[in-house]
Amino acid sequence: MELEMNKMAQHYDVTIVGAGPAGSTCAQKLAKAGLRVALIDRRTKLGNPVQCGEFLPTSHEMLDMLPSCKRASRLVNVPSQFIENKTHILRMVSPKNSEFQFSLRANILNRADFDSSLAMTAIDLGADLLLGSRVIRVDNESRLVLKNNGETMEITSYVVVAADGATSVVAKYLGHIFTHDPNDISPAIQFVLEGCEFDDDVTEMYFGSDISPGGYAWIIPKSDNVANVGLGIRRQFQRDNAPLIKYLQRMIKKHPLVAPRCKKAKIKARVSALIPMGGPLKKTYSKSTLLVGDAAGHVMASNGGGIPTALAGGDIAADTIISYLSEGTPLSEYEKQWRVEFGNELDSALRILHIADRVMPSESLTDICMRLAGPRFLKHIIRCRLPIAVDLASKTFVSILRYFL
Numbered sequence: 001m002e003l004e005m006n007k008m009a010q011h012y013d014v015t016i017v018g019a020g021p022a023g024s025t026c027a028q029k030l031a032k033a034g035l036r037v038a039l040i041d042r043r044t045k046l047g048n049p050v051q052c053g054e055f056l057p058t059s060h061e062m063l064d065m066l067p068s069c070k071r072a073s074r075l076v077n078v079p080s081q082f083i084e085n086k087t088h089i090l091r092m093v094s095p096k097n098s099e100f101q102f103s104l105r106a107n108i109l110n111r112a113d114f115d116s117s118l119a120m121t122a123i124d125l126g127a128d129l130l131l132g133s134r135v136i137r138v139d140n141e142s143r144l145v146l147k148n149n150g151e152t153m154e155i156t157s158y159v160v161v162a163a164d165g166a167t168s169v170v171a172k173y174l175g176h177i178f179t180h181d182p183n184d185i186s187p188a189i190q191f192v193l194e195g196c197e198f199d200d201d202v203t204e205m206y207f208g209s210d211i212s213p214g215g216y217a218w219i220i221p222k223s224d225n226v227a228n229v230g231l232g233i234r235r236q237f238q239r240d241n242a243p244l245i246k247y248l249q250r251m252i253k254k255h256p257l258v259a260p261r262c263k264k265a266k267i268k269a270r271v272s273a274l275i276p277m278g279g280p281l282k283k284t285y286s287k288s289t290l291l292v293g294d295a296a297g298h299v300m301a302s303n304g305g306g307i308p309t310a311l312a313g314g315d316i317a318a319d320t321i322i323s324y325l326s327e328g329t330p331l332s333e334y335e336k337q338w339r340v341e342f343g344n345e346l347d348s349a350l351r352i353l354h355i356a357d358r359v360m361p362s363e364s365l366t367d368i369c370m371r372l373a374g375p376r377f378l379k380h381i382i383r384c385r386l387p388i389a390v391d392l393a394s395k396t397f398v399s400i401l402r403y404f405l
């Protein structure tokens with residue numbers, strides 16, 4: 001049911017702020033268990049604008065990437081009507097244009113339709129959806145104050161789920177240990193390009209401090225001639241104050257491997273958004289609140305992907321809340337469980353990013369390291385695995401090279 005604004009405070013068992021993949025997945029399971037659930041989003045149209053590259057590894061890849069999280073593999077198995085393209089190869093390009101490619105199977109989503117369908121399924125299962133409603137305040141972890149078209153409304157509940165992304169308002173009201181360090185939040189920009197000529201079977205990642213300082217640029221083909229082309233930057237690695245759009249325009253117009261394939265390209269849409277790249281928060285539960293998805297920092301720092309862990313985290317949160325409300329199981333179980341299922345991979349991904357942070361400011365060093373790693377190791381690194389050989393070699397090698405360069 002789509003909920004109408006009502007000045008009276010309404011009560012629910014659980015209120016979920018944010019109808020992205022994390023919030024809607026959580027809402028589905030809670031509603032199916034018969035709980036009274038409110039799902040709130042500030043957007044008026046779910047999934048719009050799309051702030052995502054729409055790259056989702058297949059179920060098979062997820063089993064390999066997050067082997068202890070079987071539910072991730074199940075949840076990424078999206079119906080074919082939400083899949084616009086499939087890519088089989090991941091190509092990584094160094095700052096000096098060395099190319100390394102390996103197999104990585106992914107579905108390229110129609111994220112707007114996918115997000116919308118997740119929320120609609122939650123409604124079908126009995127959740128109430130309140131769109132166009134921005135949570136502006138949280139009192140005592142249980143009373144949410146919302147604004148919708150200038151009207152104010154209050155909702156109370158036993159449990160609140162913060163699924164409201166990297167700059168979660170709910171988290172802000174819990175205190176600073178529940179919010180991301182601003183340095184860890186990476187601004188990102190993306191164009192949807194039409195009329196470009198990229199391989200429709202290959203997702204590409206470009207590295208270099210002139211391309212995307214502290215991050216990478218991506219080309220994710222959605223069809224023969226349409227692609228999501230974007231980049232993320234971490235400000236502390238930027239040498240100038242140029243806006244992100246300048247970096248993206250430069251890549252599209254000047255990069256020797258990109259520009260020739262964008263000669264006839266037109267920008268169909270553009271978005272900017274934030275990606276939390278600092279790894280999971282130390283604490284993701286409180287007295288009666290759970291943090292899920294980007295709000296919890298559940299983004300794989302070695303590749304910037306957060307959809308699989310948002311889906312899985314939302315599902316784990318729902319299991320915990322059901323046990324909490326029926327049997328009094330502590331909410332801390334949520335954190336224990338996600339750590340068991342994908343905590344190691346998120347930690348490894350962050351260690352990989354920290355190694356990359358020492359390398360990436362130098363284009364020569366990045367190039368040498370990518371050559372040394374080659375597809376054999378890069379394919380593990382992108383899958384959040386840090387081979388011991390790479391860990392040890394990188395520490396020794398980076399210190400030696402830094403001495404000479």
Ligand SMILES: Cc1cc2nc3c(=O)[nH]c(=O)nc-3n(C[C@H](O)[C@H](O)[C@H](O)COP(=O)(O)OP(=O)(O)OC[C@H]3O[C@@H](n4cnc5c(N)ncnc54)[C@H](O)[C@@H]3O)c2cc1C
Nearest residue numbers: 018020021022042052053054055135273293294305306307
């Ligand atoms: C440019 C870009 C490209 C990306 N590409 C990929 C990719 O290709 N593959 C991948 O796996 N990941 C990608 N990611 C990351 C991925 O999009 C996120 O990790 C994922 O969406 C997290 O899901 P979520 O449900 O936690 O949050 P979100 O999807 O961000 O949903 C949060 C929801 O909360 C709502 N909200 C926020 N504040 C409030 C409020 N105060 N009141 C009410 N509602 C509120 C928002 O409107 C939003 O709908 C990308 C991110 C960006 C920015």
